[in-house]
Amino acid sequence: MAKTQLEDIAVRLRNARINRKLTQMEVFRLTQINNKTLSAYETAKTEPDLVSLSRLADLYKVSTDWIITGFEFKGTGRSEDAEAEIGRLKDKLKARERIIRGIRELVSE
Template sequence: MTQINNKTLRGYETAKAEPDLVSLSRLADLYKVSTDWLITGFEFSGSGRSEEAEAEIGRLKDKLKAREQIIRGIRELVSE
């Protein structure tokens, strides 16, 4: 299937060895995932940002907006 012998695969699984680029590509093809996912655990979109990162950016922006509203409210109370 991958033309990678079992001893080598066991080395990858136990972190005693790391795959070269050709092996990494073969494993990605076999499991139908990207090499990005094999390396990082994240799938990257064409923009270079993963969906998980985009979601986290959205959550952080929402938190920032909420805190800005709180600060505005406090400033209004202090100025009264």
Template sequence: MDNAIGERLKKARKHTNLTQIEVYEKIGINNKTLSGYEVGTSEPDYKSLARLCNLYNVTIDWVITGIPLSSVEVPKTKGIELTSEEFLSNDLLYRDKAMTLTEKRKLVEIARLLFD
């Protein structure tokens, strides 16, 4: 089974800095059920998917297709320093392709040239 939906749900949850238990506390989706969604052993029904997307501030379209319709629909991080290891560990895309660590480091170097 393709687990792209589960992977995007997990990515969105982590970008909102929530644990599976915190998701349960906020919207009532059991952490074992959520774990099943994230690892691909089950898929959420529409109502559960809508509640998760609302909590994570992402669209259902993005979760299902992986294609952001605008920057608002991509999971957002809060205040990550461009030069930090946390920034380098994030998934960054350029023209729908994941950037390598080397490419991310080059991006940091370009930013230094622009802003220093």
């Protein structure tokens, strides 16, 4: 069964907390996010609001990008990351087109 984005966020939040060796009560004391609310975030029952998301990212020393997407965007900006990915995909597409052309030439002989 495929996971939803909310379930993926929940897993990342729980893993980030555990990696920082924090209990839900410790997170409550440090962020004022109620431990029942945090539990709902970590079990995909509730989507975290932006303020909570930001507090948790700061506490866990991860980016909000990572919590939401699972990816860290390391570069001067997202547009550069996107451009690099587009370039990589274009190169793959060109390679596949060369392969298809070669197959067509073999078949037409």
